[in-house]
Amino acid sequence: MAENTTAGEQAVENVTTNMDLLRFATAGSVDDGKSTLIGRLLLDSKSIFEDQLEAVETTSKGKGYDYTDLALLTDGLRSEREQGITIDVAYRYFATPARKFIIADTPGHVQYTRNMVTGASTADLGLVLVDARQGLTEQSRRHAVILSLLRVPHLVLAVNKMDLVDFSQEVYDKIHAEFTQFATKLNIPDLEVIPISALQGDNVVNRSENMAWYSGPTLMHHLEHVHVASDRDLVDTRFPVQYVIRPKSDEHHDYRGYAGQIAGGVLKPGDEVVVLPSGMTTKIAGIDLFDREVDEAFPPMSVTVRLEDDVDVSRGDTIARIRNAPTPSQDIDAMVCWMASTPLKPRQKLAIKHTTRNARALVKDIQYRLDINTLHRDQETKEIGVNEIARVQLRTTAPLLCDSYSQNRTTGSFILIDEATGVTVGAGIING
Secondary structure: OHHHHHHHHHHHHHHHHHOOEEEEEEEEOOOOOHHHHHHHHHHHOOOOOHHHHHHHHHHHHHOOOOOOOHHHHOOOOHHHHHHOOOOOOEEEEEEOOOOEEEEEEOOOOHHHHHHHHHHHOOOOEEEEEEEOOOOOOHHHHHHHHHHHHOOOOEEEEEEEOHHHHOOOHHHHHHHHHHHHHHHOOOOOOEEEEEEOEOOOOEOOOEOOOOOOOOOOOOHHHHHHHOOOHHHOOOOOOEEEOOEEEOOOOOOOOOOOEEEEEOOEOOEOOOOEEEEEOOOEEEEEEEEEOOOOEEOOEOOOOEEEEEEOOOOOOOOOOEEEEOOEOOOOEEEEEEEEEEOOOOOEOOOOEEEEEEOOEEEEEEEEEEEEEEEOOOOEEEOOOOOEOOOOEEEEEEEEEEEEOOOOOOOOOOOOEEEEEOOOOOOEEEEEEEOO
């Protein structure tokens, strides 16, 4: 047990040192300024080219604006620019000397809830914007609930457009108190409330002289320093096999490796492991990256694992520790966000993809539909419409090697696919 703890602590240190990456998703109501804020982050962190900025400035002048419309940097679809709203999930990449970032700019409209779920599903941090003039809206609460359901471990409430309320501390304090009270009903382990002006740049990258009363961090400082390494599951070893590597070349004639991305725990050569669902046991002979062998591997590294014994391993299998393995199950209890225009109904048959494993699933029962504005559970519902979230019981044709979503966000999630069209129609998180 002491060895596992030491390995876990070492992995945390290695993740902190080597994986300076933060994934965060923006959310909030329409016109709260999400796209403008991302544009401001890109601009003030010097992550855009001069010709991009010149093009945006020219377009802004052509529209008669007396300011640079930074939202034009992120709203890439023509329909988004024409309507002034975000529709698709736009991923943006930028970096500072302290950290690399991947932003998922998600839509604010109710009808794009599924897009928001998609963007937030892999996020380390959720950034919810509110308009200081409007305060908390139904959509603000809705997105906070979704981020809580998705177990996004860190949440920032950015009170935007403070310049339009004369940088009032009273306005900020009121929104801060109201949201903090609302957050007590949710599973939000880490909350930060920051007053900003995305348009003018106050407290985004640089500290605002207009809000001397605020002593907390700027948004960028918080994003650079929020601790996410320990959010990963470094205790429960989970390695879903994606591909079997057999070069059969003269140089690597006897090489056999199993490639995939580590979903949890720490892997080291010599570790005793079990291959599921077969139950065959062996030891790890070595762990390879593309160009070298490593002494240990941890999430979210993609590696090739070599085993000491010639056991039968194929795509969809999972390598785990012998004394800490997931229990194969064909009965799945999950919260499902439905993404198709045709409703989800009991007895419906779908394809299910869980990590690297594929199976078919039958909808045994819909227990309730969750109203994510009020958290009310509608137990009378008989079907689930597009963008709705419900608790669903599934029966799969093959056992899935899953954990609860609260334990592991990778092995605790899945997608549902329409077998006829191949289109993803639902996303699920497994209840503990």
